[in-house]
Structure formats: C-alpha cells, structure tokens
Amino acid sequence: MGLLHFAGMAQSDTRPELSAGVLNTPIKLDGLLDETDWESAPVAGAFLTIEPVEKGVPSAQTRVRVLANARTVVIGIECRGQTPEDLVRFSKLRDADISEEDHVKVVLDPFMDGQSGFIFAVNAYGARYDALVSNRGESENKDWDAVWDARIALIDDGWSVEIILPIQSISYKKGSDTWGFNVERRIQRNLETIRWANVQRDQFFGQTSRAGLLTALPEFNFGLGLNVRPSLVGDLHKIGPEDSADFNFEASLDASQRISPNVLATLTVNTDFAETEVDTRQTNLTRFPLFFPEKRTFFLEGADIFEFGFGTGSNTVLPFFSRRIGLVDNTEVPILAGVKLNGRIGKTAFGGLGMGTREVVTEDNTIEASQMGVMRVRHNVLNESSVGVIASIGDPLNRSGSWMSGGDFTYQTTRFNGDKNFIAGVWGLYTQREDLTDDTSAFGFKIDYPNDRWDVAMTYSRIGEQFDPSLGFVSRKGVHYSRLGATFAPRPEWPWVRQMFNELFLTYVRNISGPWQSYSVFTAPINWRLESGDRLEGNIRPVGENILVPFEIADNVVIPEGEYHFMRYRLEAEFAAKRRLNGQVSWWFGTFYDGRLDEIELQLNWNPAPLLGFELSALRNIGSLPWGDFEQTLAGLRVRFNVNSNLQLNSYLQYDTESRTLGLNARIHWIFSPLGDVFLVINHNTFNDLNNTWTLQNEQILLKIRYNFRL
Template identity: 75%
Template sequence: MYLVRSACLFLGLVFICSAYVYSQVALRPSIQAGKVTGEITIDGFLDEPDWQTAPVLDSFLTTEPVEKGTPSAPTFVRVMATSKAIIIGVECKDPNPERIVRFSKLRDTDISNEDHIKVVIDPFLDGQSGYILAVNANAARYDALVSNRGESENEDWDTIWEARVSINENGWIAEIRLPIQSIYFKKKLTEWGFNVERRIQRNQETIRWANVQRDQFFGQTSRAGLLTNLPTFNYGWGLSVRPSLVNSLNKEGADGATIYNLEPSLDASQRLGPNVLATITVNTDFAETEVDTRQTNLTRFPLFFPEKRAFFLEGSDIFEFGFGTGSNTVLPFFSRRIGLVGNEQVPIIAGAKVNGRIGNTAFGGLGLRTNSFDSEGTSYDATTMGVMRIRQNVLKESSVGFIASVGDPLGRDKSFMSGLDFTYQTTRFNGNKNLIAGAWALYTNREDLLDDRSAFGIKLDYPNDKWDLSLTYSRIGKEFDPSLGFVPRLGVHFFRLGTVYAPRPNWLLVRQMFNELFATYIKNIDGEWQSYSVFMAPVNWRLESGDRIEMNVRPVGENITEPFEIADGVIIPVDKYHFMRYRLEAEFAAKRRLNGQVSWWFGSFYDGTLDELELELNWNPSSLLGFEFNGQRNIGRLPFGDFDQTLVGMRVRFNVTSDLQLNSYVQYDTDSRVLGVNARIHWIFSPLGDVFLVFNHNTFNDITDRWSLQNEQIILKIRYTFRL
C-alpha cells in the first residue's frame, strides 16, 4: 500500500504540473548545410571556395553576462555536408587576439574555462539525445554524449573526428570534420537538431545561436535549432575493425622477475543500419586508461570511482536509468563491476554489445565473459555477465524504460536484476521553464539474498537559473544488492530536499549569488534514523572576474549501530552523534595562468574535532607545459584516537601538439603509504590510429621509512581503426 500511495501521489503531481505546460512550440531557427564540390583540407583555414558559398550563421546573443545581449565580438558559422561527413567552420572574431585564453592541448581536457566553441547535434531529432563536440583556440578537442536529457554531459565518451585551429589578427578559426561513421543517425532525415555556443573567457561571456535562455541547458536538444538541407548519408559497409598490439614488461616486487608479454586484442563493430551498431571485443585491453585519483574516506560507506574504459562508455547514455538514481543511492548498472574486483583487474576474454535507436526506441545490450582469477587467497571461476536496456520516448521529451542484468563477477548463482523507470520532462513548463519528474522501481536476486530485495524512488525537479528546487525519495531494501550495480547503503529510506535561489544582483563586483539549502535524512527501514545532514551556503558568490567565494554551515548526525574504523587504529564506537561542520572556500578564475581552489572544513566531528584542508592548483606557464597539484590534509582529534591523513598528487602535462602529449601523474597518501607514478605518452598519428607508451611504478613506504618496490610496468600499445 505504501508503494501504491507514493506512486499515486507522484503521478498526481506530474498531472498537476503538466497542466501548466505551454502548448505552443516556438519555431526553431535553422541554417542550411552547404554542398562540397571540391576538396576540403582540415587545417584551420577556411580558404577553399566552398566555404565562401556556404550559408552563414551569425545571429548570436549572449546568455552571460546578460541574457539575450549583444556579443562583444561577432561569430560566423558555416556547415557543409557530404555523404561521408559533416564539416563545420567557425570564425571567432576578437579585437584582441593576444588576450585569448588558451592553455590546453590535451584531448578531453576541461576547456570550459578557456575560449572555446561548442557544437551539439541531434541526428535523431528526438530532443532527448545528442553529441557534443568542442574545441579551444589551441585545437584541444573535447567530445561528449548528451546525458540526463541535456542537464549534463558524459565527457568520458570518445569518437573519431578532426579539428584544426588558426589564429590571426582578427581572432581565431576552428575547422571540424565529423565522419558520419563516428555517430548514429536516423535514416532519411534531411534535418538535425543543431546548436553552437562560444565562450569568451576573459569577459566571462557566453553566446549562443539557439536556446538563448539561462534557464535552459546547452545540451537540451529539444531547444536546439535545425541544420537543414542534409544529403543522403552513406556510411559504406559500416564495418570498423580496430586491432591493438600490447607489449608489456611487468615486475612484481623488488626480487620478482621481469616478465615480457605480447598480447593482441581486437575490437570490431558493424552497423546494422545507420542507427544500430553491433560491437565485439576479444582479449580486451585497457592499458591506456588513466589511473584513478585516490580519495580519502571518512565514512563507513564505499567510495565511488567513475568508469573510464572506452568499450563501456560507447553508448553509455542508453544505459542511464531512473531519474533520481545515482552514486549516493542506487546505480542499477555500474560497468566497473565487470573486469574489476576491488583494485584487481580481471581479464575479459570476449564481449559483445548492440546499441542504437529505432524510431522512438533506444536500446542496448551488453554481454561479456571474464576469465578465472585469484583474489586474497580465493579462486573464482570464469563467469558470464550481461545487461539489457530499453527506453521508449513518449510525450515529446519524456520516456519510459526497462533494464535487466544477469550474472555475477564472483560467480554467485541465480543472480539477476530488473526494473522499470518513467521520466516526465518538459522545457516549456509555464512557458519556458524546466520541469522533470521521475519514478523507478527495481528488483534483484541472488542465491545469498533472502530478505527484501526491492528498491524504488521518485524525484521532482525544477532546475532553472534563478530557482532550482528538487525533492528526492528512495527506498532501498535490506538486501537490494545487484551484482552489477552500486548501492552504498542497504535497508534505508532516503529523503533529500534541495533549494537553490540564485539572483543576479546589480552589484559592482558580484555577478550571481547562490543561496543553497540541501537537507538529507536517511533512516533505516526498521524506523530508526541513520544519518542527517543540512548543507547551507549563506554565501556563494560568483564574481564578475570569474572568481568565487563560499561559506558553508552543515549540521550533521550519524547513528552508529556497529563500530567502524575511520582511520588506522581509530574506531568510532556505537552511539548517536551530532556535530557541526563549517567551510570556507575560494576559487580563483581559470582565465589566469595560475588558478585553483582552496577549501577548509572545520568544526566538531564525532565528539571531537576535524580539519579538512584541500588545495587544487593549476599553473600554465605556456601552452606547451602545464602543472596540476591536488592535496588534502585531514587532522582528526577524537576521544577514541587522533589521526592525520595526507593525500597529494601532481600532474605534469607536456603538450607538444593537440595530437602529441606527455602526461605524468604522481600521487601518495599516508593511509596506503604507496607512492604511485603513472606516465603516458599519447601520439595520435592519424584520426584513425594512435600509440600509447605507459609507465607505472608503485613503491611502498613501511613503518621504518624503508621504500620497497610493489610493482613496475612498461606498456607499449599500438592501435589502428580500419573503416570500410
């Protein structure tokens, strides 16, 4: 009955809210794609004759600092299309080109705080999905999938495309070629959703062509303009074959032998149509994947680390499930459960994946076979795992879907999970506001799970520029533990209320104020409370300079029913604790060569005190060289014992060109006492091929301050994609 009442209340709220949705859809601006009659060289110069005859898009307005204001410099966009590719040319005029903010050259680096242009395309014209391409004035490329229906971006996704840039006395020019075989698209469409955004960083200025509203996100393709006059695309046979060859030298311990391995691997994909792709992987290798950034954990719950492996990221937007789910409540499918157990890699023998869209239906299926392995003295057999996802678009911007998974990384029997979700979304609530509401339900099974194995939740969200309001509720069963999912807490009711009021005062130095209140209350299903937290930001001001200052107050409660070790030798005993945390934080604008963020949490903590100091510092002395430092220091003084934790990391980036970089990352923490070094040379010698040279080195510092080698590895990986 509780579930029925909750569902009825939720659907009633959706019905009431949807009554206010503005029924008239505004006409979408459009630009025609020009035709290519000659050869186009991607070099950052729009000097071919076809560029001169292509239609020009120049009607841009600002979203920052003034909504629908006049940009400080003009922008001209031209698009051309062939049967094989989309080609985009952007002229970014600038009266002071020497002041263009451009540091990065690395692929997929964060260029949001530099001068850049960003393009979003919706080749299904469904208003719920899309691809994002961005490039800065150094030709650093960034690509992402539209995620959460435009509210966010899945920046870990990568595809094959080209971009080149040139700078002249009038500004800078970006030239982009996106092969049609690099994306999915709906057959026979002659127009796609399309939008362009430009950032002029020193002015803290953002301009757009379509969807020029602060309340709307750039990735909301339902609000994008249209790219028309598209030809009939030809993706050829649709076959891509990418063999890789991995040479490695591995050494375990100071006295261990150095072992040489030569391992081939293969990824191949075949289009089953312009919008469906089947992929296989054999002897899968992830040698090029960056190491995880270490985290400290002052809770009794597991930490979350994001997926970084390319095979699992392709089409990952389709597997997103349930509005209101996430790493703090439930992720029904968490791909890091496959091929990773703890910190140990498990060999993937082979896998297959099919994903795409047919009409208004998006679907994905994934199946993999992992090899046998040993972990902490226990042997595990080879196992097969799979997941399936179907999502049907309904009501213009909404969807209903189904997810299911089978198999267990540890080979436990009778493991499966299934669930349903519904998400209602509109970008036209009360005329032009965002409104999202969602409900989901899941059930899991495994031979060792006997109690309540269900979970469900609802969320109502009003995410807009001045007001951002949300209400979330989740119920997680006592034994809801999906083998391929991530669930930090079992057997709880989870409540969260979020309120952000963000006015833009007419003050000399302040651009926007974020007055925040996030209240979280978690109680056991049996009724007793487990945790509460009230996060408040009476001051969170973004300045006209791009700098930011923030002050926070956070009352916290923890009901500890079983002792847990918070630090080495420090045990938090059973009791109910109430304490106050405070934070001071300052962020320095990334437009400067030296920038970063400093944060200090302080106050009471489990009947004692805790100071958490964090520093992130970025120094870009030139476009060739960059340094990134991150450090955290925890100083705990508790009745049960004192602890000091330090975590430091330093990343050095040597950017020869946007296609050749050397990156090294060194990190150390006093908990593990392991000094880790990860260095990578990445050379993209062709849009279809690249080379990685990777060096990993880990040494352990024992209690006598003696350093001993844990492991060392040198990897050379060469891969090339053959397209037919």
C-alpha cells in the same frame, strides 16, 4: 541589435535554421575557411549572450557554416573580435576541461528526439573535447570518444576552426535531412558566453529539444559500416623487489558493424584497457563505499542509453555499473570477449551487452570465470519524456541465480510555465541471487525544477536491506533516503558580483528496520560568483550520525556505537581559470563525532607556457577524537607536456599516508592519425614502511598500438 538573417537561415521563435552547404571537394583541414565551398555555404551569425546578460549583444561577431556530403560533415566557425593576446588558452590535451578557456562547442541531435546528442568542442589551441549528452541535457559524459578531427587558425581579428566529422563516427536517423544543431562560444577574457539557439539561462546547452535546426543535409552513406580496430600490447612488468621482470605480448580486437545508420553492433576479444588512466585516490571518512567512474572505452559507447531512473545515482543506486565487469575489489579480471548492440529505432532506444571473463587466481582467493549480460530499452513519449526497462543477469564472482530487472518513467518539459525546466521521475528495481533472501527491491522518485534563478528538487529512495544487484552500485542498503534542496540564485546589479547562490539542502536517512541513520543540513549563506570569475563561499552544516555498528575511520581509530550530533563549517575560495595560476582552496572545520576535524583541500593549476602545465591537488585531514587522533594526507601532482593536440606526455604522481604508497603513472599519447594512436605507459609504485624504507611494490612498462580500419 536585432537578430541577423543570412542566406539559408530562417529565424523562428524557438528554433532557428541553418542550411548545410554542399561539400564538393575535400577540405584541407587547416582551420582556414578559404575553400570555394565555404564561400557559397549559408552563414549563421545571429548569436546572443547567455552571460553576462541574457539575450544581450555579443562583444564580438561569430559566424558558422556547415558543409556535408554523403560521408562527411564539416563545421566551420569564425570567432572574430579578438587579438592573440586576448585569447585565454592553456590546454592542448584531448578531452581536457576547456570550459574556462576560449572555445566553441557544437551539439548535434541526429535523431531529432530532443533527448540525446553528441557534443564536440575545440579551444583556441585546437584541443578537442567530445561527449555524449547525458541526463537529458543536464550533464555530459565526457569519457565518450569518437573519430573526428579539428584544426584552428589565427586570423586577422580572431581565430577560426574547422571540425571534420566522418558520418561513420555517429549514429543518425536514416533518411532525415534535418538534425538538431546548436553552437556556443566562450569569450573567456570577458567571461562571456554566446549561443546561436536556445538563448536562455534556464536551459542547458545540451538540451537538444531547444536546439536550432541544421537542414538540407544529404542522404548519408556510411559504406559497409565495418570498423576493425586491432591492438598490440607489449607489457614488461615486475612485482616486488625480488621478482624478475616478465614480458607479455598480446593482441586484442575491437570490431563494430553498423547494421543501419542508427544501430551498431560491437565485438571485443581479449579486451585490453592498458591506456586507461589510473583512478584518482580518495580518502573515506564514512562507513560507506567510495564511487569511482568508468573510464574504459568499450563500456562508454552508447553509455547514455544505459542511464536509468531519474533520481538514481552514486549517492543511492546505479542498477548497472560497468566497473563491476573486469574489476573485482581492485583486481583486474581479464575479459575474454564481449558483444554489444545499441541504437535507436523510431522513438525507441535500446542497448544490450554480454561479457565473459577469465578465471583469476590471486594470493587470497580465486575469482571464477563468469558470464554477464545487461539489457536496456527506453521509449520516448510526450515529446521530451520517456518510459523504459532494464535487466541484467550474471555475477562477477559467478554466484548462481543472479538477475535484476526494473522499470522507470521520466516526465520532462522545457516549457513548464512557458519556458522553464521541470522533471519528475519514478523507478523501481528488483534483484535476486542465491545468497539473498528477503527485501531485495528498491524504488524511488525525484521531482526537480532546475532553472537559473530557482533550482528546487526533492528525492526519495527506499533501498531494501538485501538489495544487492551483482552488476550495480549501492551506497547504502536497508534505508529510506530523503533529500530536499533549493538554490535561489539572484543576479544583483552590483558591479563586482555576477550571481549569488543561496543554498539549502536537507538530507535524512532512516533505517528500514531500525532507527535513523544520518542527517545533514547543508547551507550556503554566502556563495558568490564575482565578475572577475573568482568565487567565494561559506557553509554551515549540522550533521548527525547514528552508529549501530562500530567502524574504523582511520588506523586504530574506531567510532563506537552511539548517536552523534556535530557542526561543520567551510570556507572556500576559487580563483578564476582565466589566469595562468588558478585553483581552489577549501577548509572544513568544526566538531566531528565527539571530537574535532579539520579538512584542508587545495587544487592548484599553473600554466606557465603553452607547452607545460602543472596540476597540484592536496588533501589534509587532522582529526582529534576521544578514541584516538589521526592525520591523513593525500597529494597528487600531474604534469602535462602539450606538444600539440595530437601528442601529449602526462605524468601523475600520487601519495597518501593511508596506503603509504607512492605511485607514478606516466603516459605518452600520440594520435598519428584520426584512426590510429600509440600509448606508452609507465607505472611505478613503491611502499614506505614504518621504518621509512621505500620498497618496490610493482613496476610496469606498456606499449600499445591500435588502428581503426574503416570500410
């Protein structure tokens, strides 16, 4: 079937176009596209499949329309060809993983720079998901949230959705009547993905340089551009079984002023993160620090601008890691105030952040008040590439003389050899502080060919022995880090296998002023994704570790100095998410240092009813070493009561045998308006001593109310 043409849409070789209709009267947000404005709006319906066949004919029809006026953009999507029984839908939670459910996803590029964008998705239950385009389209920052709303409706032969986006919720290029625009639909029962534009497996949906065009947009007006969001927090807490309960009542304020359509200034005072979900616990069988992602709203606005250096990351270096602000060794440090300025002018994106924290006195030490700042500028060059600088000043522990600066250049094209992805980047950083002396620099590069059939990458980083940016994250210091990886992913014409991933990843780490530190050869002779949606994988991984300083891997189990070479194996099975009961089981086994280690991990999701969902995660480590045996267990159970997309009750119970702490985090989140919500949070932690006696560590009840006043 050839490409369809509807009024208002012209198909070119690379970028189809859809004209926006005029929003004359307010839309009743009910998921039904039955208002008069919808009837006269141009329609895009020329969708083609990405999966299971590239540029194939979809099994069902999809129609997209857009309406806009000076203050609002409304997107309407009709997903036909399904009965309610055909729909795979479980989630109602905001920002849930809906990738394996029936859903639609929209990407917008209001700057037309091909390197940034906003993503909005809705599943067939009305669960909303939003994200920033990250890493130039290769990934998404799902922790970002915006003010918008959506409703779905079941229609005769499918479902439809209305998405309403206030123009004040996003930044955009002033005076432009054209945005980058694309729509993707997932038909989960058939494991089918279809797109309107960029219908190529080698290209990611978030690569806005390949998106279609949304044209005929009006001259937008964001009003005064002022957002004032006060919050009130009541905190009843108790520490230890003997202490009496204390009650605190505090107010905080977040305010933002849109200086122009593409520049936003933000102020936060007495910042509170009471609603932030607790971290998921991790076990650590290495001698290096663990990485936990940022979840706090204030730091996530404009987070894509602060991304630095192709080839940096949690495995090597993050020059700006916002969790360094307000958190010191898992101790919360109150933020007195902060300001942020971020935006885009022409081809230049910029962001600046300044924060001040209060003094905190703990049983062990005193964390002094401090002031910190970060600046990032990135300029787009060569259509899809960029060059930039980053700098920071200040230290969370108020150590004097702390600063860092660096630069990066990334070359990217989605038209390598015609229509393939190719990325290459270099970066360099230098930091200083009074307690640092020599070798405080870091630099590296990465070359990547990330495509559907072949994905090949080479990464190198040199991290100085005293490279320790106060506001950054460094997993290893004083090393040369090298990694070479390749994935060959053919799609055999077998009736039960959709794609095979043959993987080989070589990692080698050598000390700058000494011998080698570690190596790993990760192979996947079997990693098959089946037509059913299930996946089977088997891995072989030779590993080497050169221990120069003994370290404790578990309680009273110390790995001594020496060179160790061992073999690890893994068997893994993943069960398709289209089923009400799904999940993944993984078993690593084999030699480990001079002994043996079994790592058994289970993730299980059960959705017995639309109202209720269970997520079980469990990890069991059983080690037998010459220096001692150890067993570690980590278990978590999340229970979700999904009343609707605006009201959820989530409880998360965690226990691990290392800390012997049982923790409960329960959250009720009621979004009573797109501009306002309420959180009720209960935290309860108890400790199990060696006599198997449970003792209260702390308990807390938090009530937070916030509302966004927009002018």
